[in-house]
Amino acid sequence: PSAGWVARKHHLNKQQLWNRIVAEARLDAASEPALATFLHSVLLSHSSLEVAMSFLLANKLADDKLLGSVQVMSLFQEAYAADHSLIKAAMADLNAVLDRDPACSKFSQCLLYFKGFQAIQCYRVTHWLWRTGRKPLAHAIQSKISEIFAVDIHPAAELGRGVMLDHATGIVIGETAVVGDNVSMLHHVSLGGSGTGTGTRHPHVGHGVLLGAGVTVLGPVTVGAGSKVGAGSVVVTSLPAHCVAVGVPANIVKRNINKEP
Amino acid sequence: PSAGWVARKHHLNKQQLWNRIVAEARLDAASEPALATFLHSVLLSHSSLEVAMSFLLANKLADDKLLGSVQVMSLFQEAYAADHSLIKAAMADLNAVLDRDPACSKFSQCLLYFKGFQAIQCYRVTHWLWRTGRKPLAHAIQSKISEIFAVDIHPAAELGRGVMLDHATGIVIGETAVVGDNVSMLHHVSLGGSGTGTGTRHPHVGHGVLLGAGVTVLGPVTVGAGSKVGAGSVVVTSLPAHCVAVGVPANIVKRNINKEP
Amino acid sequence: PSAGWVARKHHLNKQQLWNRIVAEARLDAASEPALATFLHSVLLSHSSLEVAMSFLLANKLADDKLLGSVQVMSLFQEAYAADHSLIKAAMADLNAVLDRDPACSKFSQCLLYFKGFQAIQCYRVTHWLWRTGRKPLAHAIQSKISEIFAVDIHPAAELGRGVMLDHATGIVIGETAVVGDNVSMLHHVSLGGSGTGTGTRHPHVGHGVLLGAGVTVLGPVTVGAGSKVGAGSVVVTSLPAHCVAVGVPANIVKRNINKEP
Numbered sequence: 179p180s181a182g183w184v185a186r187k188h189h190l191n192k193q194q195l196w197n198r199i200v201a202e203a204r205l206d207a208a209s210e211p212a213l214a215t216f217l218h219s220v221l222l223s224h225s226s227l228e229v230a231m232s233f234l235l236a237n238k239l240a241d242d243k244l245l246g247s248v249q250v251m252s253l254f255q256e257a258y259a260a261d262h263s264l265i266k267a268a269m270a271d272l273n274a275v276l277d278r279d280p281a282c283s284k285f286s287q288c289l290l291y292f293k294g295f296q297a298i299q300c301y302r303v304t305h306w307l308w309r310t311g312r313k314p315l316a317h318a319i320q321s322k323i324s325e326i327f328a329v330d331i332h333p334a335a336e337l338g339r340g341v342m343l344d345h346a347t348g349i350v351i352g353e354t355a356v357v358g359d360n361v362s363m364l365h366h367v368s369l370g371g372s373g374t375g376t377g378t379r380h381p382h383v384g385h386g387v388l389l390g391a392g393v394t395v396l397g398p399v400t401v402g403a404g405s406k407v408g409a410g411s412v413v414v415t416s417l418p419a420h421c422v423a424v425g426v427p428a429n430i431v432k433r434n435i436n437k438e439p
Numbered sequence: 440p441s442a443g444w445v446a447r448k449h450h451l452n453k454q455q456l457w458n459r460i461v462a463e464a465r466l467d468a469a470s471e472p473a474l475a476t477f478l479h480s481v482l483l484s485h486s487s488l489e490v491a492m493s494f495l496l497a498n499k500l501a502d503d504k505l506l507g508s509v510q511v512m513s514l515f516q517e518a519y520a521a522d523h524s525l526i527k528a529a530m531a532d533l534n535a536v537l538d539r540d541p542a543c544s545k546f547s548q549c550l551l552y553f554k555g556f557q558a559i560q561c562y563r564v565t566h567w568l569w570r571t572g573r574k575p576l577a578h579a580i581q582s583k584i585s586e587i588f589a590v591d592i593h594p595a596a597e598l599g600r601g602v603m604l605d606h607a608t609g610i611v612i613g614e615t616a617v618v619g620d621n622v623s624m625l626h627h628v629s630l631g632g633s634g635t636g637t638g639t640r641h642p643h644v645g646h647g648v649l650l651g652a653g654v655t656v657l658g659p660v661t662v663g664a665g666s667k668v669g670a671g672s673v674v675v676t677s678l679p680a681h682c683v684a685v686g687v688p689a690n691i692v693k694r695n696i697n698k699e700p
Numbered sequence: 701p702s703a704g705w706v707a708r709k710h711h712l713n714k715q716q717l718w719n720r721i722v723a724e725a726r727l728d729a730a731s732e733p734a735l736a737t738f739l740h741s742v743l744l745s746h747s748s749l750e751v752a753m754s755f756l757l758a759n760k761l762a763d764d765k766l767l768g769s770v771q772v773m774s775l776f777q778e779a780y781a782a783d784h785s786l787i788k789a790a791m792a793d794l795n796a797v798l799d800r801d802p803a804c805s806k807f808s809q810c811l812l813y814f815k816g817f818q819a820i821q822c823y824r825v826t827h828w829l830w831r832t833g834r835k836p837l838a839h840a841i842q843s844k845i846s847e848i849f850a851v852d853i854h855p856a857a858e859l860g861r862g863v864m865l866d867h868a869t870g871i872v873i874g875e876t877a878v879v880g881d882n883v884s885m886l887h888h889v890s891l892g893g894s895g896t897g898t899g900t901r902h903p904h905v906g907h908g909v910l911l912g913a914g915v916t917v918l919g920p921v922t923v924g925a926g927s928k929v930g931a932g933s934v935v936v937t938s939l940p941a942h943c944v945a946v947g948v949p950a951n952i953v954k955r956n957i958n959k960e961p
Binding site (some may be wrong): 467473474476477480482483498499508541542548551552553554587588589606608609625626627632650651653669670671672685686687 | 759763765766767768775812834836837839840842843846847850854869870872874875888890892893898901914916918932933934948949
């Protein structure tokens with residue numbers, strides 16, 4: 179867990195992953211007529227993971243009166259075409275959920291129904307907008323992500339690959355936060371700022387960290403790679419790698435976990 | 440509070456309850472023209488509590504592009520017709536809110552405006568779907584409940600009757616959790632899993648328990664009947680019946696509360 | 701911070717503020733065609749801050765099937781025309797965000813995209829409805845605020861001016877709570893009730909208080925002017941003015957902060 183994201187042997191390439199998702203959706207559509215129309219319009223009628231994600235996420239974020247779904251769908255397709263790392267990160271995030279969430283056994287389930295997964299894919303597009311200088315549009319999409327999914331990730335924050343936001347309600351990640359690969363966060367996690375300066379004022383979370391439900395990490399502190407922070411803890415000073423910390427404020431209760439053999 | 444759900448003397452039967460709701464809505468429609476159309480379409484034009492609930496909840500969960508409201512309404516009506524315990528549980532939940540929430544004095548207020556009540560009724564339909572083997576549809580509805588109400592209850596979780604989810608934002612109840620009758624939970628309560636196994640890994644909450652705002656209960660532990668857990672507490676070991684516990688981690692600060700005389 | 705709300709020298713009057721917002725929106729519309737239609741329909745086509753806010757908030761709260769946007773927009777315009785203090789409070793809230801949030805540099809950004817700002821303006825209209833005896837409509841709008849923004853403020857609660865709800869997801873403010881001017885709250889803050897009586901059972905938060913992420917204040921206690929409560933704290937006894945308190949339960953760790961010179 180202390181290394182960055184690496185595809186495991188059982189991970190599928192993009193075409194294999196898309197084939198798997200289509201096969202799952204066909205089975206579900208056959209067994210549940212009430213879902214057939216939905217699965218057709220969101221998955222089965224599309225030619226690739228990128229197009230299906232653009233359609234699905236645009237329909238989540240858009241509303242008729244303020245921001246149209248055709249416009250948002252074009253934006254997502256533009257982003258996926260311009261920067262292939264976005265779809266690679268989405269694939270890593272899908273694999274992360276399948277690898278780590280015992281309640282999820284199908285890629286299509288994560289893609290269609292996990293708002294943490296959907297929120298992070300929308301954030302990835304805002305981050306692309308931010309880097310290309312389109313900050314007002316990035317803010318507009320960030321706001322819709324917060325409204326629809328109750329997840330507020332600043333477009334400037336840096337998130338790695340293979341990130342899982344479980345349940346996801348109430349997650350807040352601030353402007354100068356950095357989150358490594360293979361990080362898992364439960365709902366209500368905050369990576370918040372301290373002070374009112376405009377420089378780096380949010381946490382740096384290392385590769386493979388697990389932040390439990392309701393964990394608050396405040397200020398420009400580091401949570402070292404492979405560490406775990408227990409539910410409800412408040413972290414205001416840096417934590418080393420490979421430890422377990424719990425409490426308000428968090429204290430280290432265990433060391434040398436999650437180390438490579 | 441240590442016993443399961445029993446109707447109290449002042450509780451109404453289904454027809455009486457529906458008549459009361461209609462009478463409340465008529466008064467409100469007369470005094471507030473801005474609500475008249477809404478109250479007519481949601482309550483006054485329907486013939487029973489089941490039909491009104493199906494209409495209301497379908498319109499909350501559905502969206503034009505992904506899952507149509509007519510389809511969702513049919514599904515709810517099918518569930519209510521097939522399993523009468525669903526509407527009995529809804530009646531118990533309505534009574535629970537009226538009995539316990541000092542800010543609520545009308546059944547129609549709870550039915551129309553309390554997202555905790557609405558979320559739990561939607562969950563009850565997903566649980567019926569789950570038991571009848573329609574898991575993909577149960578997941579689809581669970582996902583919409585989380586998106587619309589910010590309440591994430593796994594369809595497989597077992598919830599009793601007379602349950603109140605107050606304010607409700609951020610509540611998460613995991614796959615193998617069991618919640619007794621007459622339980623009250625404030626917003627941000629998590630009944631979370633520990634470990635990554637697929638067996639029982641979530642809490643068992645006894646009859647009549649009160650979990651304060653932001654309480655996290657983790658793993659296959661028990662919170663005994665009639666106990667109270669204070670706001671912000673983290674429970675990682677079992678608590679006996681009839682106690683008060685607070686803190687991170689929670690410590691017992693009082694015993695022998697809520698006992699029958 | 702211990703005094704109530706006073707306009708600072710750099711604060712703009714209503715016409716100046718509206719002109720600034722229009723100028724900001726024109727620049728964004730010119731630089732980002734994908735936002736031009738949106739900015740035109742929400743801001744640039746309107747003649748005043750009141751009308752623009754009525755249009756924007758009505759489109760957030762309304763839905764086709766239950767409560768129409770034209771109806772909600774008329775209601776907001778009626779409220780702004782009847783009680784000028786509502787728009788003055790909105791101006792103070794806009795200034796509060798610009799003064800205090802380092803991630804926000806434009807009034808239009810706060811107005812269009814901050815759900816905490818939007819939720820509090822909607823609450824202000826429910827409070828006006830409540831005071832004028834239109835309680836059922838106030839409850840209806842409160843419910844939509846909770847559903848759309850995940851912010852639950854009882855219409856009877858009293859909130860001052862210059863209030864900032866940052867990130868905002870999960871904030872709950874109870875029926876008899878009183879919040880002073882210039883208060884800042886992060887997401888997941890609860891001002892909750894204790895007991896089941898119907899009298900004053902919620903907190904009184906003084907001018908200039910800062911409540912960190914996930915703070916829970918319970919019961920009819922006071923948080924004195926200018927005090928700060930750290931993230932994740934639980935406050936169950938009154939705190940004096942100008943202190944810093946942290947922990948579960950909160951302990952005072954510093955005194956005499958934020959005093960006028």
